[in-house]
Amino acid sequence: xxKTNAETKTNxxxxxxxxxxCLAWLLATAGATFGPELLWGYGTLIxxxxxxxxxxxxxxxxxxxxxxxxxxxxxxxxxxxxxxxLAFGVGVVVGIxxxxxxxxxxxxFEPEISxxxxxxxxxxxxxxxxxxxxxx
Amino acid sequence: xxNRLKVLRAERDWTQAxxxxxxxxxxxxxxxxxxxxxDPSLPLAFKAARLFEMMIEDIFQDxxxx
Numbered sequence: 001x002x003k004t005n006a007e008t009k010t011n012x013x014x015x016x017x018x019x020x021x022c023l024a025w026l027l028a029t030a031g032a033t034f035g036p037e038l039l040w041g042y043g044t045l046i047x048x049x050x051x052x053x054x055x056x057x058x059x060x061x062x063x064x065x066x067x068x069x070x071x072x073x074x075x076x077x078x079x080x081x082x083x084x085x086l087a088f089g090v091g092v093v094v095g096i097x098x099x100x101x102x103x104x105x106x107x108x109f110e111p112e113i114s115x116x117x118x119x120x121x122x123x124x125x126x127x128x129x130x131x132x133x134x135x136x
Numbered sequence: 137x138x139n140r141l142k143v144l145r146a147e148r149d150w151t152q153a154x155x156x157x158x159x160x161x162x163x164x165x166x167x168x169x170x171x172x173x174x175d176p177s178l179p180l181a182f183k184a185a186r187l188f189e190m191m192i193e194d195i196f197q198d199x200x201x202x
Contacts, residue, residue: 136167
């Protein structure tokens with residue numbers, strides 16, 4: 001097997017690892033969110049265990065993403081850096097403004113963290129698209 | 137920064153994929169370097185110099201001084 005094939009295989013394996021961890025985290029989050037109401041009736045111990053599992057899988061996802069970044073070459077890492085910093089910046093700036101909207105009574109509903117996560121995810125994907133186009 | 141990667145690659149009749157393989161980077165990276173859209177790190181520039189058996193400055197030139 002030549003070097004590029006080996007490299008590509010490493011990248012694909014790291015990418016697959018991130019996807020599996022993300023799916024596991026989504027499932028654990030869904031379990032920790034809906035489990036208390038639908039499955040175990042707000043039992044303190046099992047709810048705490050559910051949240052601990054969700055947190056542990058979340059850290060696993062971060063670790064897998066780090067491995068994914070380390071398997072990349074320097075341009076691919078730069079593209080990720082640009083997309084992640086755009087998503088982080090937009091998340092902080094829009095998140096603060098969103099929270100402020102409720103504080104100054106311009107909106108009547110409670111700001112949801114899930115809205116912010118969706119915005120950050122979309123910004124990350126948009127950032128990847130822009131950076132990949134720039135270095136094409 | 138200007139570079140002669142495309143010329144050196146053509147002299148050896150190598151594809152971008154072949155050069156990417158030799159330098160352990162993606163084809164996208166080679167393409168971006170050749171087009172001057174991305175400047176390689178010093179370790180990657182040294183690697184290219186070793187591969188082509190040349191000095192770094194014979195492959196990469198600072199546009200300010202040239």
